[in-house]
Amino acid sequence: MAVTKLFGAPIKRREDPRLITGRGNFTDHIRLPGTLVMAIKRSPHAHARIVRIDTSKARVMRGVVAVYTGQDLIDKLAPVPCAWLVPDSDLKVPTYRAVAVDKVRYVGDAVAVVVAEDRYVAQDALEAIEVEYEPLPAVVDQEKALEAGAPQLYEEVPNNLAFHWKLHSGDFDAAWKEAEVRLSRRLINHRLIPTAMEPRGALAAYNPGTGELTIWCTSQNPHIHRLLLSAVTGLPETRIRVIATDVGGGFGSKIPMYAGEMIAAALSRDLGRPIKWIETRQENYVATIHGRDHVQYVDIAAQRDGTITGVRVRAYANLGAYLSTAAPGIPTWLFGLMLQGPYAIPVIHCDVFGVLTNTTPTDAYRGAGRPEATYLLERMVDLLARELRMDPVEIRRKNFIPKDRFPYTAPSGLVYDSGDYEATLNRALELVDYDNLRHQQAELRQQGRYIGIGFSTYVEVCGLAPSQAAGAMGFQGGLWESAIVRVHPTGKVTVFTGSNPHGQGEETTFAQLVADELGVPFEDVEVIHGDTEMVPFGMGTYGSRSTAVGGAALVAACRKVKEKAQRIAAHLLEVAPEDVVFENGRFFVKGAPDRGMTIQEVALQAYLAWKLPRDIEPGLEATHFWDPTNNTFPFGCHICVVEVDPETGKVTFLQYVAVDDVGNVINPMIVDGQVHGGIAQGLAQAVYEYAAYDANGQLLSASLMDYAIPKASMLPSFSVDRTVTPTPVNPMGVKGAGETGTIASTPAVVNAVIDALAPFGIEHIDIPLTPERIWRAVLERSR
Amino acid sequence: MQITVTVNGVTYTHDVEPRLLLVHYLRDVLNLTGTHIGCDTSQCGACTILLNGKAVKSCTVFAVQADGAEITTIEGLARDGQLHPVQEGFWEKHGLQCGYCTPGMIMTAVDFLQRNPNPTEEEIRHAIEGNLCRCTGYQNIVRAIQYAAEKMRSGS
Numbered sequence: 001m002a003v004t005k006l007f008g009a010p011i012k013r014r015e016d017p018r019l020i021t022g023r024g025n026f027t028d029h030i031r032l033p034g035t036l037v038m039a040i041k042r043s044p045h046a047h048a049r050i051v052r053i054d055t056s057k058a059r060v061m062r063g064v065v066a067v068y069t070g071q072d073l074i075d076k077l078a079p080v081p082c083a084w085l086v087p088d089s090d091l092k093v094p095t096y097r098a099v100a101v102d103k104v105r106y107v108g109d110a111v112a113v114v115v116a117e118d119r120y121v122a123q124d125a126l127e128a129i130e131v132e133y134e135p136l137p138a139v140v141d142q143e144k145a146l147e148a149g150a151p152q153l154y155e156e157v158p159n160n161l162a163f164h165w166k167l168h169s170g171d172f173d174a175a176w177k178e179a180e181v182r183l184s185r186r187l188i189n190h191r192l193i194p195t196a197m198e199p200r201g202a203l204a205a206y207n208p209g210t211g212e213l214t215i216w217c218t219s220q221n222p223h224i225h226r227l228l229l230s231a232v233t234g235l236p237e238t239r240i241r242v243i244a245t246d247v248g249g250g251f252g253s254k255i256p257m258y259a260g261e262m263i264a265a266a267l268s269r270d271l272g273r274p275i276k277w278i279e280t281r282q283e284n285y286v287a288t289i290h291g292r293d294h295v296q297y298v299d300i301a302a303q304r305d306g307t308i309t310g311v312r313v314r315a316y317a318n319l320g321a322y323l324s325t326a327a328p329g330i331p332t333w334l335f336g337l338m339l340q341g342p343y344a345i346p347v348i349h350c351d352v353f354g355v356l357t358n359t360t361p362t363d364a365y366r367g368a369g370r371p372e373a374t375y376l377l378e379r380m381v382d383l384l385a386r387e388l389r390m391d392p393v394e395i396r397r398k399n400f401i402p403k404d405r406f407p408y409t410a411p412s413g414l415v416y417d418s419g420d421y422e423a424t425l426n427r428a429l430e431l432v433d434y435d436n437l438r439h440q441q442a443e444l445r446q447q448g449r450y451i452g453i454g455f456s457t458y459v460e461v462c463g464l465a466p467s468q469a470a471g472a473m474g475f476q477g478g479l480w481e482s483a484i485v486r487v488h489p490t491g492k493v494t495v496f497t498g499s500n501p502h503g504q505g506e507e508t509t510f511a512q513l514v515a516d517e518l519g520v521p522f523e524d525v526e527v528i529h530g531d532t533e534m535v536p537f538g539m540g541t542y543g544s545r546s547t548a549v550g551g552a553a554l555v556a557a558c559r560k561v562k563e564k565a566q567r568i569a570a571h572l573l574e575v576a577p578e579d580v581v582f583e584n585g586r587f588f589v590k591g592a593p594d595r596g597m598t599i600q601e602v603a604l605q606a607y608l609a610w611k612l613p614r615d616i617e618p619g620l621e622a623t624h625f626w627d628p629t630n631n632t633f634p635f636g637c638h639i640c641v642v643e644v645d646p647e648t649g650k651v652t653f654l655q656y657v658a659v660d661d662v663g664n665v666i667n668p669m670i671v672d673g674q675v676h677g678g679i680a681q682g683l684a685q686a687v688y689e690y691a692a693y694d695a696n697g698q699l700l701s702a703s704l705m706d707y708a709i710p711k712a713s714m715l716p717s718f719s720v721d722r723t724v725t726p727t728p729v730n731p732m733g734v735k736g737a738g739e740t741g742t743i744a745s746t747p748a749v750v751n752a753v754i755d756a757l758a759p760f761g762i763e764h765i766d767i768p769l770t771p772e773r774i775w776r777a778v779l780e781r782s783r
Numbered sequence: 784m785q786i787t788v789t790v791n792g793v794t795y796t797h798d799v800e801p802r803l804l805l806v807h808y809l810r811d812v813l814n815l816t817g818t819h820i821g822c823d824t825s826q827c828g829a830c831t832i833l834l835n836g837k838a839v840k841s842c843t844v845f846a847v848q849a850d851g852a853e854i855t856t857i858e859g860l861a862r863d864g865q866l867h868p869v870q871e872g873f874w875e876k877h878g879l880q881c882g883y884c885t886p887g888m889i890m891t892a893v894d895f896l897q898r899n900p901n902p903t904e905e906e907i908r909h910a911i912e913g914n915l916c917r918c919t920g921y922q923n924i925v926r927a928i929q930y931a932a933e934k935m936r937s938g939s
Binding site: 012013015016017018019020021022023024026028029031119120195196197198199246247248249251278280281282502503504505669670672673674676677678679680681703704705709710711712713715717718 | 800802803807810814815816817818819820821822823824826827829856857858860861866870873874875877879880881882883884885886889904905907908909911912914915916917918919920921922923924925
């Protein structure tokens with residue numbers, strides 16, 4: 001049997017046949033007899049006392065089964081949990097009720113729940129519920145929320161300050177004093193809305209006869225949701241089954257535990273019938289988490305030759321009205337630890353203030369903390385280059401961590417696994433023909449045309465792990481991943497992974513890994529994920545960790561299987577195990593390749609167990625829980641070329657080149673796709689997307705009409721290339737590719753636009769760089 | 784109100800509420816869940832189907848307006864086990880990741896290529912403006928549609 005190596009092959013995805021024919025298995029597709037529909041009434045006020053709720057009209061409507069207020073649910077549901085309790089930060093976790101009880105704290109806070117026979121009736125019933133509010137002054141801006149006299153969200157959180165986190169490494173004051181150049185800036189990293197195309201939802205089915213709850217829901221991490229659902233409903237974990245096989249995108253927004261899923265679970269138990277809740281897009285915009293939203297004060301200390309000697313950051317992170325599941329960890333660890341970026345900056349001094357405001361809670365959105373750090377650093381490096389009249393390429397080269405210094409211990413304490421930053425930069429420069437491009441830029445300027453070249457040289461931390469680090473950071477869970485590899489008597493293989501891909505294509509890449517490891521045909525490998533009843537335990541898909549951590553678990557489990565198979569083969573071939581060689585799915589006697597048997601034949605013998613020695617158990621499967629020794633650190637260089645029309649502020653994309661190094665690549669087609677999508681989201685932050693609130697806390701961009709996720713015509717084609725620097729952290733040498741594009745692209749685009757506007761003396765414009773903002777900046781300078 | 788519609792070649796007659804949206808009729812009455820719902824303002828295009836051969840957003844049509852119509856949904860696109868060239872293009876060129884926007888995107892592309900069998904990249908990007916994808920950055924969707932266009936041209 002010829003088995004070709006699949007690692008590195010651009011194999012077409014096995015997820016696709018069901019998805020291109022309309023046979024996907026998304027939550028809203030599941031139908032159970034007797035299902036009731038649930039709808040949530042949400043607060044139109046950002047901050048108000050609930051004076052009275054009158055549900056009497058709704059209750060008597062035909063087709064309405066039940067109506068609940070927050071008060072009705074107090075005994076049925078514990079508060080929404082926060083699972084990242086960042087230590088040494090004086091963290092305060094205020095009570096977060098699934099349905100508000102006395103007070104609402106953001107537009108979208110749940111105030112009542114209707115259960116009805118169909119969605120139209122449920123919607124009518126929501127309208128019939130009367131809520132009397134006493135509006136309170138609201139605060140939206142995180143800096144204003146800290147001011148004396150600001151509206152207070154909670155008695156137990158003075159000044160709305162949920163935490164103050166510090167990371168002080170080295171002596172910044174000394175670096176500042178000794179610096180030849182000092183640069184200070186206030187930067188805004190504005191709020192974004194993840195906007196997975198599939199809204200969130202759940203179908204909860206509690207069986208009163210067995211006491212079991214099955215819940216289909218839009219989850220990136222079904223086991224974490226099972227654990228949290230157990231905590232909030234009081235049902236034992238063993239009686240809860242969470243299923244999330246097809247999930248229509250997440251980008252972080254389907255990690256947290258939310259009110260909707262919790263309520264559906266509790267009400268199915270209360271009513272003894274299946275309950276379906278699917279949010280509308282408008283609900284998704286107000287009641288599914290948002291991301292980013294930092295105000296950053298940055299100081300950079302440097303020498304005249306461009307060497308950066310220290311970075312100091314004071315960041316104000318807007319956490320919204322409640323602490324979402326992972327919220328405290330995002331603007332702290334995932335931000336602060338990366339503040340040195342790819343540069344050999346010796347001193348990092350970071351203070352982060354986590355602030356509660358009357359806005360939708362924020363949490364992990366693609367990149368989660370790392371885009372905020374990367375944008376800050378890449379923008380400041382460009383500003384420094386401008387100050388020193390250095391080429392942005394040269395200043396980066398000057399500060400890069402040289403490739404012979406890996407593993408590199410950064411001042412933040414992280415140990416960068418491997419890297420060759422110059423290589424990605426050089427390759428990207430080659431691809432854009434940099435020198436020529438600069439000439440062209442100068443020529444065009446003579447003609448009154450303004451093109452700009454923007455750089456982003458980034459490194460990010462992904463493959464989120466290991467568990468010890470998670471513990472030290474206050475994450476209330478381990479960060480390993482599990483896998484079972486089961487070889488059946490027929491030689492077919494089922495693998496169960498704790499990762500839960502929702503667009504990343506691991507049903508394909510994991511099958512590639514396993515087929516290679518076991519030497520079986522790709523078609524013979526089935527990949528199972530997203531069902532807590534089938535998978536032993538899993539931490540889920542986020543933080544670009546599935547391949548690096550979940551894939552490594554699979555490979556380790558395969559190796560255990562092979563080890564056992566080798567012992568069985570040796571016994572049957574009547575030689576010592578060390579005299580057996582495994583190659584391309586076949587075990588044979590060293591030096592006698594004719595004497596052998598295939599792994600499929602061994603599998604059959606393992607199950608027949610007729611001829612097994614007593615010390616070998618029948619069956620052929622293995623479980624592995626992989627806890628890596630370190631994170632992985634992908635890196636790269638993105639170059640964006642734009643033309644800006646100073647008359648209108650319009651930005652046209654001329655070129656976008658991404659050279660990433662994500663270690664070894666299992667399926668280049670899939671990695672390219674991840675990079676494209678990532679760039680699109682980061683580029684959109686630079687020029688399009690903006691979650692805008694008015695001063696009263698009304699979300700102005702609360703629909704797809706108002707929130708500008710890019711359309712096809714708004715994006716260029718991206719040129720994607722790679723260098724390969726494997727990581728020593730896992731046996732495959734893979735790093736992770738889900739977030740690189742988003743982390744890298746925002747500063748590349750912004751730096752390009754600012755570079756284009758250099759002749760106008762413009763050094764900085766806060767994102768998003770909308771035509772209006774650009775036009776105003778040009779106008780101001782032209783006066 | 785009573786309506787009669789032909790969906791993927793099968794004729795159905797049902798009593799429906801006048802305010803029932805066509806997308807809910809397809810999903811909840813006919814159980815054709817391949818047509819997705821991604822928004823409530825007709826922006827996302829996940830619910831796109833062919834109504835009398837033309838791409839429409841089925842969240843913006845009442846079921847009663849479809850009375851007497853011929854409808855094709857994503858489930859009816861492949862014939863005799865043969866994928867439609869657009870479906871094939873999406874698979875070949877990695878035109879989908881999570882797959883949620885995909886049915887609507889494919890239906891829009893099918894309609895578009897009927898009208899413009901040899902489109903430029905710019906025309907494709909313009910044609911799919913009413914369909915939002917959050918995963919792919921559209922690049923491979925464009926390539927998928929180019930693949931289909933070429934295949935359909937060489938096949939005809």
